[in-house]
Amino acid sequence: MNNRIKEFRARHDLTQDELARKVNVRRETIVFLEKNKYNPSLKLAYDIAKTFGTTIEEIFIFDS
Amino acid sequence: MKKAVIVFILAALVLVTTGVWFFTASDDLTSFDLVDFGIIILVVGFAVFFGFKKLSSVKKGEPAEDELSRKIMLKTAALSYYISLYVWLLVMYFSDKTRFESHTLIAAGMLGMAVVFALCWLFFNFRGIRNE
Numbered sequence: 001m002n003n004r005i006k007e008f009r010a011r012h013d014l015t016q017d018e019l020a021r022k023v024n025v026r027r028e029t030i031v032f033l034e035k036n037k038y039n040p041s042l043k044l045a046y047d048i049a050k051t052f053g054t055t056i057e058e059i060f061i062f063d064s
Numbered sequence: 065m066k067k068a069v070i071v072f073i074l075a076a077l078v079l080v081t082t083g084v085w086f087f088t089a090s091d092d093l094t095s096f097d098l099v100d101f102g103i104i105i106l107v108v109g110f111a112v113f114f115g116f117k118k119l120s121s122v123k124k125g126e127p128a129e130d131e132l133s134r135k136i137m138l139k140t141a142a143l144s145y146y147i148s149l150y151v152w153l154l155v156m157y158f159s160d161k162t163r164f165e166s167h168t169l170i171a172a173g174m175l176g177m178a179v180v181f182a183l184c185w186l187f188f189n190f191r192g193i194r195n196e
Contacts, residue, residue, distance in 0.1 A: 001194075017124070025130040026121050032132055037192025041131050 002061045006034045008052045023047040071115040075108045082108075096168045103171060106178045136188045143188075144181040151176040 009019055016034075020027045023044060032038035033048075040048070049056045082104050089097070118128040155173040158164070164172075 021125055024127055026126045026133065027124070029130055029132040032192050035192070037194060038132055039194055044131060 001039050002036060002063065003033060004059050004061070005030070005048065008054070008059060009034075012052060019048075019051065022051050071111050075111045075115070078104065078108050096165075096171070099168070099171050099175060103175045103178060106175065106182075110178070110182065132193070135193055136185070139188050139193060140181065140184045144177070144184040147180045147184070148177045151180060 005019075009016070014022075016027050016030045020030045024047070025044065029038065029040075029044075033040060045056050045060055049059050052059065082101065086093075086101065122128050152173055155169050155176070158172075159166075159169050
């Protein structure tokens with residue numbers, strides 16, 4: 001699974017720290033997500049999408 | 065936060081006790097006692113490291129634990145437990161081949177477990193947790 005968190009974060013002018021605080025996780029988790037080293041839970045994916053005002057499908061790309 | 069403070073207090077108590085033991089028995093210390101000290105330092109080192117990590121997260125306004133750190137800890141515990149079984153098998157093998165006392169072998173097994181845990185934690189921190 002790939003994601004566009006970095007792109008959306010830049011678009012919303014947010015740092016990793018700020019995004020982490022908004023979705024109530026540690027900065028390390030955002031780093032892991034951006035490097036595609038971690039697949040988030042549905043709740044975290046939803047929280048991230050909500051923070052960017054978009055849908056989960058827009059941010060997370062599922063490749064079969 | 066409370067958890068981290070308790071960890072620091074326990075670590076300090078263990079270090080003080082170890083220090084007292086070290087200074088009172090410094091004349092009759094053997095190389096095997098040094099292995100015991102090594103284990104204590106390693107285990108206390110882990111506790112202090114994780115305590116500092118949690119405290120620094122709380123200071124930055126982040127949660128002390130989140131879903132990734134819990135998952136990493138869970139995977140680390142599971143894998144290190146599995147590998148530790150083989151460590152103990154190795155210890156059992158060496159108990160027949162060598163003349164070490166039983167407490168030395170147990171200490172070596174514990175040291176092995178601590179090292180395996182640290183290596184597994186590093187492994188999952190570098191590799192990450194994907195598609196699981």
